[in-house]
Amino acid sequence: MDIRRFLNFTIIVILFTIFSGELKAQEDLWTTLGDIEWYQKYSETYGAEIGFPKFNEEAKKLNGKEVSIRGYMLPLDTEDGSVVISALPYSSCFFCGGAGIETVMAVFMKNPRKFEMEQVTFRGKLELNETETGLIYNLKEAVEVEE
Numbered sequence: 001m002d003i004r005r006f007l008n009f010t011i012i013v014i015l016f017t018i019f020s021g022e023l024k025a026q027e028d029l030w031t032t033l034g035d036i037e038w039y040q041k042y043s044e045t046y047g048a049e050i051g052f053p054k055f056n057e058e059a060k061k062l063n064g065k066e067v068s069i070r071g072y073m074l075p076l077d078t079e080d081g082s083v084v085i086s087a088l089p090y091s092s093c094f095f096c097g098g099a100g101i102e103t104v105m106a107v108f109m110k111n112p113r114k115f116e117m118e119q120v121t122f123r124g125k126l127e128l129n130e131t132e133t134g135l136i137y138n139l140k141e142a143v144e145v146e147e
Contacts (some may be wrong), residue, residue, distance in 0.1 A: 002021055
């Protein structure tokens with residue numbers, strides 16, 4: 001094998017390794033966020049017992065930290081200007097399929113814009129929401145990561 005072929009092959013292997021690692025990190029983040037327990041507590045807002053999230057230790061360590069996450073855009077109009085992404089395609093998401101609320105995240109962008117139905121990667125500060133309103137995962141000060 002000549003040196004050019006060797007270098008081309010090496011570059012391809014390196015790029016594949018990096019790309020595979022990024023995909024694995026995305027899967028691992030959604031898996032970490034998906035590993036959640038629930039407990040019942042009375043809600044003054046709703047006047048009934050409702051489920052509240054009990055986050056795992058790995059998720060708690062990420063609270064307030066900058067993370068990157070890739071998800072499928074959900075076609076929702078929100079009052080607070082956020083967009084919503086899902087770990088799963090629209091046909092399988094929390095709102096349409098059998099998945100739970102732990103598979104979706106509200107994204108609050110620094111520079112909001114409209115999105116078509118697509119898969120998008122965002123980077124921002126993860127916020128775990130233990131209140132009785134809103135989604136349980138928020139990504140604050142988010143920016144779109146170009147791929």
